[in-house]
Amino acid sequence: MTARDQFALVGRISGGRVIDPGSGLDSPADILIDERGRISRIGRSGSGASSVESDGDVLDATGMIVAPGFVDLHVHLREPGREDEETVASGSAAAARGGFTTICCMPNTEPAIADQETVRFVLDRALAAPGRVHPIGAITRDREGKSLAGIAEMVAAGAVAFSDDGAPVGSAGLLRRAMQYSRMFNVPIVEHCDMPDLSADGVMNEGLVSTKLGLRGIPPVSEEICLARDIALARETGAHLHAAHLSTAGSVEIIRRAKAEGVNVTAEVTPHHLILTDDLIARDFDPLYKVNPPLRTRRDVDALRQGLADGVIDCIATDHAPHAEQEKDGEFDLAPFGMVGLETALGVCVKALIETGLLDWPGLIDCLTRRAARAFHLAAGTITVGSPADLVLIDPDAQWRVTPESLISKSKNSPFLGWELTGVVRATIVDGRLVYQDFAAGSSLSTAARRERSVTSTAKR
Amino acid sequence: MTVSHSEQKVEARVKGGKTMPPPKAVADGAGGHDPAGPSESTPGRLRIRHLLGLEGVRREDIDLILTTAESFKEVLDRPIKKVPPLRGQTVVNLFYEPSTRTRISFELAEKRLSADVVNFTASASSVQKGESLRDTVKNILAMKTDVVVIRHPCPGAPHFLTRTTDAIVLNAGDGAHEHPTQGLLDIYTLWERWRSFSGRRVLIVGDILHSRVARSNIWGLLTMGAQVSVCGPTTLVPRPLSELGVEVFTDINCALEAGVDAVNVLRIQRERQSSDFLPSLREYSRLFGIDAARAARLRPGGLVMHPGPMNRGVEITSDVADGKASVILDQVTNGLAVRMAVLYLLCSGPSPAAVGTSGQ
Structure with missing residues (x-):
């Protein structure tokens, strides 16, 4: 029941x-x-x-x-910890409103989904949700990036993938161990690609707009270096690397080359990175446009769209990130990163991909269903008898x-x-x-x- | 004290309602003779409602601010320096960053204009600790403040105020974004001597990346028709600058060879050294410091500016800072006149309806 x-x-x-x-x-x-x-x-x-x-x-x-009901590999449900912003049930309801029947929730909760008890807790809360919810477990204990979390136990409890999302695993040595270990269970390692010392305390894309606004920049190369490192480790370990929310033209090329080489890598892109650019921040510094990875330039948007159309990028994932109203209503520098996206994903993708002629309806639906489910080996995303x-x-x-x-959604921090x-x-x-x-x-x-x-x-x- | 005298004199003048007399009439009320000035015939109104930055501000608006500032500068030379146009208006100076000269300059400008002045100073650390600008703003709103002058470490904080209050907002420096009154006073200082910017080149030297002064100068000077070049270490000069129509140099000699009418020397922050933008201040000084030899390579009559406070011996040597080409103290005086002009013009409102009755 x-x-x-x-x-x-x-x-x-x-x-x-x-x-x-x-x-x-x-x-x-x-x-x-x-x-x-x-x-x-x-x-x-x-x-x-x-x-x-x-x-x-x-x-x-x-x-x-x-x-087929849409499949989202990347949402933040804020439970446990920030139930004022979203819960498993409210996030699942928002997903249903957006056409998503299966969502995978990231472990950056408080406490983090980093052990079997918390995985079970989330699955228990999911009983009250209208749709299917699959937890993603943390790669490292308490998401601290210091030692491996109990991956086998979390797999047994129901985790479908592993990630320290919000941040990459900083230590290449630890990530290598995680990748080696993950191969026993054939679960993807999901990386938020970013070099913390390059993005430092950046708050938006580094470029012409950040130069004008005096806001600290996150250079595209910060994402690309980490992605290249992770691909090198995936190549060496044979593990399945899933690159979260690609945001730069350079990242698309890195994935393209890795796939051509046969590296076991998949990648996703968010609806907002397929349509929004960093110059929107220049209007009036609205923190609703603050997201990590940051909104980039027209050139990046075009490359991401093309990468998705070409199949270099596997699927669309929303990175639905609810935040309380007061946290997004203030100084751009101090606001948290993230935007909600489950309910607007379809309409935004229609604008970005169908109205531009890059994809037809079957093509777009593929990116939202089968191609997503396949990346995480989920039995979802098709219409099959039985x-x-x-x-x-x-x-x-x-x-x-x-x-x-x-x-x-409990939170309304949508740039749309x-x-x-x-x-x-x-x-x-x-x-x-x-x-x-x-x-x-x-x-x-x-x-x-x-x-x-x-x-x-x-x-x- | 001469304050009450000038206030009484002008009371009748302000009675008419929101109509504000132009500087000419203001000066008349306070002192008794007409200052000659371009503003005499046209009591203009700005097109902007707030002064958030100089990006996008039209040339006519800057012209109006310059001519108005000139009238106010004349007032400042009188024995009675106080004029009434902001009487009854409340200005709050909201300073979230330590500032001495800008805050004093604004406060003095407000008092010279007879505004009621409230100072709110918060430490930058309290901002980081989550002392919400949003809540502070709501309080200010509840106090029926007419004008907010804000200095804040976060770019866009003044823009946030315009979204959340009805007050007129003046940006007194928002992070590395803009410092429009500094840009205006720098431009005024040059305009006072040159009158026209055509054929003039202004070189900005130093840490452009972190400088709100540089940004406001770049926008304002480009709008006024000057050529603008910047020079600094590659770590501190963002590459996209050249897309804005600015010449970018990394060699001070090349920058000077191009022919420079004024050099604006920016303060170099010591923390740039610890965060690896610079190996050492000594290297910076050697490569970019303005000394007498470099200052001598300015075009004839060339000027040296600095927004202060100076690191003597680092970005500028004392003989240059105190030398004949230096207009650094003029900048400070002009800052007062420019801020009076901006406050006065913004408080007059952008509405053209008042123009007809102001020529008394």
Whole structure:
């Protein structure tokens, strides 16, 4: 029994354009879901329209895209420690609103997710969450970068990857041991690539804009040197390195070369690095634009987009980083790094990748689903008969305006407030349950009497 | 004390409401004769509402500040130095960084303009400890302050104030970003002698990377039509500067050869040595220090400036600092006039509606 069981079961999704990059499917189709919330059939649209295999609701997805639920390899849920900013449950709800059914949460909590008890704690909290939550364990004990954390025990408890995110593992020797050790469990080592003595106390990208503003810079080379070091270690140990949130054109080239060489490396990019540039800070020093790695230049944005389109970068991950309002309302220098991103990811990616012609819908969905799941070896991100029905219904042409009130996340530190985004998540389904829906905007989602039930049951929570 | 005298005199003048007399009339009220000045015919209004920096400030605005400052400078030479235009207005000086001359200069300018002055000084360390600017600002707002003069170690702190208060905000230095009144007083000091910047080259020497004075000078001087060059060690001169239309030199001899009408010598902070921007101050002094031999290579009539406080014997030698080409003390005097002008003009508001009634 999980929190999901209180949501309405969906029996059939009919009339939508089903896009599943994993199977190459892109056609109108009906999806049938059984009583256990598993996909029981994927049929031609309209075929046997009356057959429903469970007593679940029928969702009319005409005019919509039906895709695998999105997978986010990089979120910060702030629990334990900063439950005022986000919790496992609230972050998972925000994820569902953004179309994400599976999220992986970083261990930089207080205390850090650095032992099996804390992994279990997070998984226990995830029982109250609408979506799937996989903890990422710390590489080093207490995330202090001094000695190895209990990786085997954390794997056994359910951790899917390891990272000291927020910072890299400073010691090459320790990282090498972690990589060697990780190979026994085939789990990725996720690095936040940064040389602390190069980025020092920098607060934004080092370049023309930082020169104008007098803000201390974080040079692109800080990320690139650490990435190159980590790739050298991955090459030598054979471990799987996953590079978090690439931000520079140089990093894309480093990954491109490493992959060509056959190094076991994967990489992600955030929606914000695919669209925002450092000159936004010059408007009025708004800390909402303060993020680590920092927003870079147009040239970097273009290279990251191209790298994703080329497949050099494996997937999109949000680095959803909630912060309390008072912490982001003050001096740029003193504000913490990070921005929320789960709920705006789809719309921002549509703007950055589809509207620019770099990717089509199947291509974008691939980056948000199969390619992400594959990087962490997660059984998610596809629409397969017999698998749990984790799905998202997207209204591809509908628009919405980002406001603090429109965001479900406990924190509202989004740089996209005020933006008009195209591509609305109308429904998110996990285990066959309708965990999020946006019917109000006038779509023709649910049919007949079942509509009433699904609306009220969702509203009850 | 002559204060009450001047205040009484002007009371009638200010009665009309928010309309403020231009400097000419102000001077008239205080002293009794008209100072000649370009501002006589046009009681102008600035286009800016706050002075956050000189980047983006239009030439007409800088011209207006210079001519207004000239009128105020004349006032400063009178026995009665106090004039009334900020009577009834409250100015708070919010200093989060130690500062002697800038704070005194602002305070004196405010008092000369008859403002009510409140000083708030916080140590930089208390800022780091989380003493929230946001909360301080809310308090200031609650006290119905009209003008906030802020010095803060974080770039953009004055911009934050404009987002969160209705007060007029004057940046008195925000980290390494800008120090617009210093830039204006440097420009005024040159303008007073040159009147036009065309064909003039100003060389800024030193730690450009960390210097708000350099940034404000660069923006202001470029707007006024001067050529601007900078010279300093490669560790302290950001490469993107050349994209701003500034000539970048790392050899002081080359920089001087290009023909320099004024050199603005920046203070070199001793901590740059410990953080490896410089191997030693001795090397800095050897490569970039302005001594008599280097000063002699300025164009005829060339000027030497320094925003202070000086490290004599490091970035500048005493014979140059106290020599004939030095205008360093003029800068201090001009700072007062320029700050009076800026305060006066900003408090007059950007509204053109008042212009018609001000020519009394």
